[in-house]
Each structure stands twice: as C-alpha cells, then as structure tokens.
Amino acid sequence: MNYKKILKEIETEIQSELKKGKVADYIPALAEVEPNQFAMTITLADGKQYSVGKSKEYFSIQSISKVLAFSLAIDTYSTSLYKRVGVEPSGSPFNSLVQLEYENGIPRNPFINAGAIVVMDALMSHFGGDYAALEKVMNFTREISDNPIIQFDPIVAKSEMEHASRNLALSQLMKSFGNFENDVHEVVRTYFKQCAISMSTEDLSRAMIYLAFNGKDPISNKEFLTEAQAKRINALMLTCGHYDASGEFAFNVGLPAKSGVGGGIVAVVPNIMSIAVWSPRLNAYGNSHVGTLALQLFTTKTGLSIF
Ligand code: GLN
Numbered sequence: 149m150n151y152k153k154i155l156k157e158i159e160t161e162i163q164s165e166l167k168k169g170k171v172a173d174y175i176p177a178l179a180e181v182e183p184n185q186f187a188m189t190i191t192l193a194d195g196k197q198y199s200v201g202k203s204k205e206y207f208s209i210q211s212i213s214k215v216l217a218f219s220l221a222i223d224t225y226s227t228s229l230y231k232r233v234g235v236e237p238s239g240s241p242f243n244s245l246v247q248l249e250y251e252n253g254i255p256r257n258p259f260i261n262a263g264a265i266v267v268m269d270a271l272m273s274h275f276g277g278d279y280a281a282l283e284k285v286m287n288f289t290r291e292i293s294d295n296p297i298i299q300f301d302p303i304v305a306k307s308e309m310e311h312a313s314r315n316l317a318l319s320q321l322m323k324s325f326g327n328f329e330n331d332v333h334e335v336v337r338t339y340f341k342q343c344a345i346s347m348s349t350e351d352l353s354r355a356m357i358y359l360a361f362n363g364k365d366p367i368s369n370k371e372f373l374t375e376a377q378a379k380r381i382n383a384l385m386l387t388c389g390h391y392d393a394s395g396e397f398a399f400n401v402g403l404p405a406k407s408g409v410g411g412g413i414v415a416v417v418p419n420i421m422s423i424a425v426w427s428p429r430l431n432a433y434g435n436s437h438v439g440t441l442a443l444q445l446f447t448t449k450t451g452l453s454i455f
Contacts, residue, residue, distance in 0.1 A: 169429030169437035172409040177307035189349040193366040206346040210408030214264040253325025293355035304344040352424035360416040393433035402453030
C-alpha cells in the first residue's frame with residue numbers, strides 16, 4: 149500500500165474543512181493554540197513511520213491520556229477495578245453529571261471524565277500519592293513512545309485547575325457515594341496534569357502500537373499488557389472512545405480510537421498499525437472535526453477497518 153501517497157491525498161482533501169469547528173475554550177490555555185493546524189502519522193510494526201503536516205509539533209493530548217492511565221491501572225488492579233468504573237458506553241457528554249447520580253457514583257466507563265478521575269484516584273492509592281502516580285503515568289508514556297523527554301505542560305494544567313468546577317463536582321459526587329479514596333482537589337489536580345501531557349503525532353502514533361499488537365510493542369519487543377487486557381482496552385476505545393459520538397465514529401471510521409479536546413485522536417488497526425492525527429478545531433461532541441474526517445478518509449481509501 150502506498151501510505152505516503154494516501155496521506156498526501158488526505159492532507160489535500162481536508163484543507164477545505166480546516167476552518168470548521170471550534171477550539172476548546174473552556175480550558176483557556178487551549179484556546180490560545182493556532183486553530184488551523186493539521187498533522188497525521190502512522191506507525192507500522194517495523195517502526196517505519198509516515199507523516200503529513202506538523203507531525204513534530206507538541207500538543208495537549210488531554211483525554212487520550214485516559215488510555216495510558218487506564219492501561220497502568222488495569223495492569224495494577226486487574227478486574228477489581230471494574231467495581232469502581234464500568235465498561236458501558238455512556239451516550240452522554242464526557243463531563244456529564246446526570247448519569248453519575250442515577251448510577252450511585254460509579255462512572256459508566258474509564259474514558260469519560262468521572263471514570264478517568266476514579267482511575268487516577270486508584271493509581272494514587274496504589275502508588276502512594278499524587279507525585280508517585282503521576283510519575284508512573286509519565287514514565288509509562290515515555291517508555292511506550294520511546295521518547296524520554298515527554299512532559300506535561302504546567303500552564304495548561306494550571307489553566308484547567310482554575311476552571312475545575314465541573315470535574316470537582318463529579319469527584320465530590322463520587323465521594324458522596326463512597327467511590328473515592330483520596331483528597332478530591334489533589335486527585336483532580338493530578339488528573340489535569342495527566343491530561344496536559346504534550347506529545348506530537350509522531351510520539352502518539354509510536355506510543356499506541358502496543359494496543360495494535362495485543363499489548364506487545366513489536367518495535368521494542370516489550371510486553372506492556374497481556375493480550376486479554378489489550379483486547380479489552382481496544383473494545384472500550386471502540387465503544388466509548390468518542391463519548392456520545394462513539395457510535396457515529398465506529399460507523400464512519402470503524403477503528404478503536406480515543407480523542408482528546410486538544411484536537412488529537414489515536415486509532416489502531418489491529419495487527420497492522422497505529423495512527424495519530426491532530427487538528428485543534430472540535431465538533432459539537434468535543435472531538436477533532438478534521439481529525440475524524442482524516443481517519444474516515446484513511447479507512448475508506450485503504451479499506452483498513454475492523455469491520
Ligand atoms: N482535561 C479535560 C477535562 O477534564 C479532558 C476532556 C477531553 O479531552 N475530552 O475536561
């Protein structure tokens with residue numbers, strides 16, 4: 149397959165869409181990002197990468213980090229984690245409070261905010277505090293992306309902490325139901341730092357290849373998850389990776405994938421490749437408008453989808 153040519157075609161075809169959608173402005177630091185940018189990278193099993201656009205530019209991975217933290221947590225807690233967070237699509241926005249009340253403080257899945265905050269709470273309990281838990285997530289991210297200099301952006305994290313009411317409310321609600329172990333502010337602050345990790349599409353695409361190959365990175369030969377664990381994370385990405393637009397994403401793109409409000413999306417083609425795409429303007433569901441379109445074009449042109 150001529151991936152270079154296909155990526156170039158996609159880059160050309162998305163140009164007319166680059167000004168559609170809005171950057172996330174509920175986190176003021178994200179609103180400052182130049183909005184009309186685009187990058188896409190694929191990584192194959194032998195480590196070969198193909199990119200178009202600004203594939204070296206660092207951006208805020210936001211909710212994509214939920215996949216990284218959940219990978220660590222599932223390896224640490226195994227199935228006992230599912231007592232605290234479910235595995236059903238929510239059909240609701242990523243920061244919705246309503247369902248959490250009805251369902252007694254147990255978030256539907258680890259990829260909505262409440263679920264990811266519980267995962268951070270669990271990591272802090274296990275590793276002995278905010279600093280240790282964040283270090284584990286950071287080191288895991290550096291290892292899977294084979295990039296030791298990855299950091300979180302403290303300006304983005306601080307900016308989100310200054311507008312944290314909804315995430316604090318989700319956490320307080322979970323605490324009221326007994327599904328919280330640590331200090332609410334400390335957990336939310338650490339969760340924001342995790343969301344503020346900065347990576348490029350080259351980093352992210354490289355990082356996700358363990359999920360395309362059953363938990364084992366085919367480039368480094370390191371096994372990060374068991375086959376069963378990787379299978380479950382891919383199932384969750386397919387059903388919950390785009391919140392209340394997950395069905396539409398599966399319908400149009402047909403790959404397990406996870407989005408973030410920084411405009412990034414990662415996707416895996418099982419046993420073939422991992423993909424990262426970035427364009428900051430979002431659709432109404434908080435997913436990258438052009439990122440979604442680029443992935444849809446990719447699976448249409450290549451015929452690579454899981455269906
Ligand atoms: N940090 C963001 C939040 O908690 C992540 C949301 C997202 O990327 N969908 O609101």
